[in-house]
Amino acid sequence: MTRKQKKVLIRIILSTVLLIAAHFIPVTGIGSLFLYLVPYLIIGYDILKKALLGIIHGEVFDENFLMAVATVGAIVLGEYAEGVAVMLFYQIGELFQSYAVGKSRKNISALMDIRPDYANIEKDGEIVQTDPEEINIGEIILVKPGEKIPLDGVIVEGSSTINTSALTGESIPKDAQTGDHVISGCVNMTGLLKIQTTKAFGESTVSKILDLVENSSMKKSRSENFISKFARVYTPAVCIGAAALAILPPLFQLLFLQADADFGTWLFRALTFLVISCPCALVISIPLSFFGGIGAASRCGILVKGSNYLEALSEAGYVVFDKTGTLTEGVFQVKQVCVKEDKASAVQDVQAQTDVKQHLLEIAALAESYSSHPISRSLREACAISLDKARVCDIEEISGHGVTAQIDGRRTAVGNAKLMDKLGIAFEACKEPGTVVYVATEPAADPAIEPSMKPTAPQLRYAGWILIADVVKEGAAEAIASLKRSGVTKSVMLTGDNKTVAEAVGTELGLDEIHSELLPGDKVARVESLLSQKSEKQKLIFVGDGINDAPVLTRADIGIAMGALGSDAAIEAADVVLMDDDPRKIALAIRISRKCLRIVYQNIVFALAVKALCLILGALGIANMWMAIFADVGVMVIAVLNAMRTLRIEN
Amino acid sequence: MEKTYKIEVDCANCAQKMEVAAKKTDGVADATVSFMTQKMKISFEDGVDEKAVMKKVLKACRKVEPDCEIEI
Numbered sequence: 001m002t003r004k005q006k007k008v009l010i011r012i013i014l015s016t017v018l019l020i021a022a023h024f025i026p027v028t029g030i031g032s033l034f035l036y037l038v039p040y041l042i043i044g045y046d047i048l049k050k051a052l053l054g055i056i057h058g059e060v061f062d063e064n065f066l067m068a069v070a071t072v073g074a075i076v077l078g079e080y081a082e083g084v085a086v087m088l089f090y091q092i093g094e095l096f097q098s099y100a101v102g103k104s105r106k107n108i109s110a111l112m113d114i115r116p117d118y119a120n121i122e123k124d125g126e127i128v129q130t131d132p133e134e135i136n137i138g139e140i141i142l143v144k145p146g147e148k149i150p151l152d153g154v155i156v157e158g159s160s161t162i163n164t165s166a167l168t169g170e171s172i173p174k175d176a177q178t179g180d181h182v183i184s185g186c187v188n189m190t191g192l193l194k195i196q197t198t199k200a201f202g203e204s205t206v207s208k209i210l211d212l213v214e215n216s217s218m219k220k221s222r223s224e225n226f227i228s229k230f231a232r233v234y235t236p237a238v239c240i241g242a243a244a245l246a247i248l249p250p251l252f253q254l255l256f257l258q259a260d261a262d263f264g265t266w267l268f269r270a271l272t273f274l275v276i277s278c279p280c281a282l283v284i285s286i287p288l289s290f291f292g293g294i295g296a297a298s299r300c301g302i303l304v305k306g307s308n309y310l311e312a313l314s315e316a317g318y319v320v321f322d323k324t325g326t327l328t329e330g331v332f333q334v335k336q337v338c339v340k341e342d343k344a345s346a347v348q349d350v351q352a353q354t355d356v357k358q359h360l361l362e363i364a365a366l367a368e369s370y371s372s373h374p375i376s377r378s379l380r381e382a383c384a385i386s387l388d389k390a391r392v393c394d395i396e397e398i399s400g401h402g403v404t405a406q407i408d409g410r411r412t413a414v415g416n417a418k419l420m421d422k423l424g425i426a427f428e429a430c431k432e433p434g435t436v437v438y439v440a441t442e443p444a445a446d447p448a449i450e451p452s453m454k455p456t457a458p459q460l461r462y463a464g465w466i467l468i469a470d471v472v473k474e475g476a477a478e479a480i481a482s483l484k485r486s487g488v489t490k491s492v493m494l495t496g497d498n499k500t501v502a503e504a505v506g507t508e509l510g511l512d513e514i515h516s517e518l519l520p521g522d523k524v525a526r527v528e529s530l531l532s533q534k535s536e537k538q539k540l541i542f543v544g545d546g547i548n549d550a551p552v553l554t555r556a557d558i559g560i561a562m563g564a565l566g567s568d569a570a571i572e573a574a575d576v577v578l579m580d581d582d583p584r585k586i587a588l589a590i591r592i593s594r595k596c597l598r599i600v601y602q603n604i605v606f607a608l609a610v611k612a613l614c615l616i617l618g619a620l621g622i623a624n625m626w627m628a629i630f631a632d633v634g635v636m637v638i639a640v641l642n643a644m645r646t647l648r649i650e651n
Numbered sequence: 652m653e654k655t656y657k658i659e660v661d662c663a664n665c666a667q668k669m670e671v672a673a674k675k676t677d678g679v680a681d682a683t684v685s686f687m688t689q690k691m692k693i694s695f696e697d698g699v700d701e702k703a704v705m706k707k708v709l710k711a712c713r714k715v716e717p718d719c720e721i722e723i
Contacts, residue, residue: 004661050717057714063664098661105687215655217685218692228667284663284686291687 001099008095012088015043019084036080044071044087061236063278070274074625077268086275086629093633097284100640104288107647108295114166114185114206116150132201143193152184152204153195160191167209168580169301185209208571212303216294217287219306223600227286231279238277238615245619246270265621272618275628276611285603285639292646293596300649301579302589309575312558313593317538318530319488319586322523322552323495323502325545326562327509327583328470332374334382335434336467337361358383360464364439366392367405367414375435378468398422402437411442413460420462427462433504434469438462469501477509479583484510486590489538492530494523494552523552531557543586546570546577560586588649596646603639610635653694654701659720660686669719672711678704691721 001009018039025035041048044067051068054060067090074083118129120142127142132150135141140156143149149162155178164186165171173189176182182195185206201207246269250261290307297304304310324330337357365383368376369392380387394406401422402415413423420427420438430436440460480491492513495502502516515526531540539557546553546561550573553559561574563581571577578585614631617623623631660666666686673682673691678699683692693708695701705723712719 053717059715062668062715094662097663101663101687105689108687214688214690215692217687218683218690220683228670231664231667232671278664280662280664283667287663287685287687 002102005095005099005102008091011042012091012095015039015084015088018042019081019088022084023081033075033080036075036084040071040075040084040087043084043091044068047087047090061239063235063280066235066239066274066277070271070625073267073271073274077264077271079268079625082625086625089629089633090275090278093280093629093636096633097280097636097640100637100644101284101288104292104640104644104647108291114148115210116148116184116206119150120144120147132204135197135201137197137200139197141195141197143188143195145188145190145192147188149182149184149186149188149193149195150204150206151195151197151201152199153182153197155180155182155193156196157194158191160193161189163187163189164579167205167301169299170580170582208568209303212305212571212577213294213298216304216306217291219308220287221290221307221311223311223597223604224286224290224307227279227282227604231283234279235277238273241615242270242273242277245273268625269618269621272623272625272628273615275625276614276618276632278632281607281632281636281639282604284636285607285643286600288640288643289596289600289603289646292643293592296596296647296649297589297592300585300588300592302585302592303571303577303579304589304593305575305577309558310593310596312539313541313576313590314597315537315539316483316486316488316541316558316590318490318492318534318540319483320492320494320527320530320540320542320556321511321583322542322544322549323493323497323505324470325547325581326543327476327493328472328505330470330545332378332435332468333471334361334378334466335469335471336432337464338430338467339464340428340462357464360439361466362387363407363412363441363463364414364437364466366407367395367403367412367439370395371397371403375437375468379437379466407441411460413440414438423460425460425462428465430465430467432467432469433500434467437466437468439464439466470497470505472505472508473581473583475582475584479587480509480511482584482587483590486587486594488590490530490534492526494518494526496520520548520551523549524555527552527555531555541586543583545581546573549573560589592646592649595649599642599646603642606642607635607639652697652701653692656691656693656705657722658684658689658691660684660689660716661718665716665719668715669712672715673708676704676708676711679708682708 022035022039027035047064047067050064054062054065067087071083071087074086116132119132119135120127121130121139122142135151141151155176157178159177161173162176162182163171163173166187167185184204246267250263250266253259254261290310293310294304321327337360339356339360361383365379366387368379369387369389391408392405396404398419401419402413404413413419414437417429417438420440425440427438441463443461483491490513491511493506493511494515496518497516499516502514506514518526527542534540541558541560542552542556543560543562544553545563546569553561553573558576559574560576560578561570562578576589610631614623614628618628660669663686666684670682670684673679673693678696679693680696681694695704709721712721
């Protein structure tokens, strides 16, 4: 509790004791009034002062003024206890609100507690803790095991395991060695690291993320704007209602029913109206819910840049994906190795078959061993053994076709279908989507044939093919299925890749629409046509890796960039940033958003319903001031507690 | 020119009122108050003296919520 809150608490306790005491002291008339005035002034002096200041400043219709009028009115009408109690409960409510909000603010901020407190630097052989803001670019900092990395940089000494869970929500430790880039906010788990900083603190990943999350509540959602507009009319409206209630019914009774005007009763009912005039429960619970939702999302590695985006996520109707890097890994990998039929069938047992395949891969990798093409790299990686380049000679690259070389003294051709055609080699075409590398070799020398009988120009024979393709991300299919379950009506994939590859990936993942062979500009046009197709209420999400698709990210209703850890461009361009590159997080983000919005609507409806009920019961004289203030404070307590539920996310 | 200031305000409705008051102040192009993070973001009109404008903003906010605080 802050000092301010403690002071209010003391006033509440003091006033409660005095109120109870006043109730039991048998004094009547003016003495009794004084007895009640003491606790009233203790608890309400600041409200009275604010009300007075409000009148001076021309701000008549604020809740302080209304509370003052209601309670003073009650006291004037002789309901001393009621007047004091209303003020007392109002203050209890305010105290609870300020305490609960402070507490939840702390809770949520703790979720996002990635700010490093210090950086270690070496000074005259001693390790000194310094403010990260004072570290310059290029300085060497030390990070001990268990500490947070305070600034982005490159490891110059040491190796360790690094935990990124504070940023991504995923606790998969990563190995880091000398020369690796490391990102601030990660935790160094095992070894001592010396890091040369590459960015100042203000430019480091951790500062960028904190900035983004802290500013997210500045971008207000539609529901927030609605409530703040509503709040502005609500209070004056209730006041007018109260005035009408105080004047009209008694006049009606007097003039038309020839009955007693009964001004006192109606005035008292009007005062009850005023008690319910503060819109606080509504005004507090909605930003609190959104803040909680944003906090919960960021704990999962989903950074939502504004309440408006969190709100929009719940209305997601169309989800448009970029292919490479979003649904697929974006790296080429050997997917399948196929050895020529008769060779494969010759060896029956599985081990021998794998050996034959491994041999084919090895030949291809050797032939391509001097190339830096991504395809060659993936062949070498798939080989998994260190290649002896001495086995290769006479390499000849045929641009756009492939290579021919001598491997272990045998002539070999490795390349695409065009190369096979060019060399006049009969081959079985591979129908799988992806890049296909065909391999043809000179047959092994048959010892049965006399050397003199050997053909002078040895014939190359087709040996098999290797399929290289971009791999679909683990969980991509599941991600799309769960998006559909959560009510997304259309899932679309856009890619610059060729049709066969796009169709294959698209059908594997169960996407509704596939557009292939698109140039970057075409993607924007596609998104625009999809935007015009969808209904007004649905929102279009575009998911990309944030590198080449900034124009599309901004054009979509919600742009989601994934794999953003360490990529400033992606963080800048997107509305929602996924720190890791798991596509399943999109459905999770929608779930968090839906839950948040559900709570927001519950609070709006509940608070308005209770207030309306109180107004009706108050007008009819069934509810008195006690009940009104109870209802008012109660609604707020429940709304705040309900808003706190946004923090809990079930997996 | 945009700047963010730390504020202290106890109730959400008051924060709302501060936002309205700040928006109306001369020299302020736009203002947003976040009750949750207790921050006020002001974007100033071109060529104004920020400090002088902020003094006016504080005065306007004190009018609607006497208890509020802005760290200028």
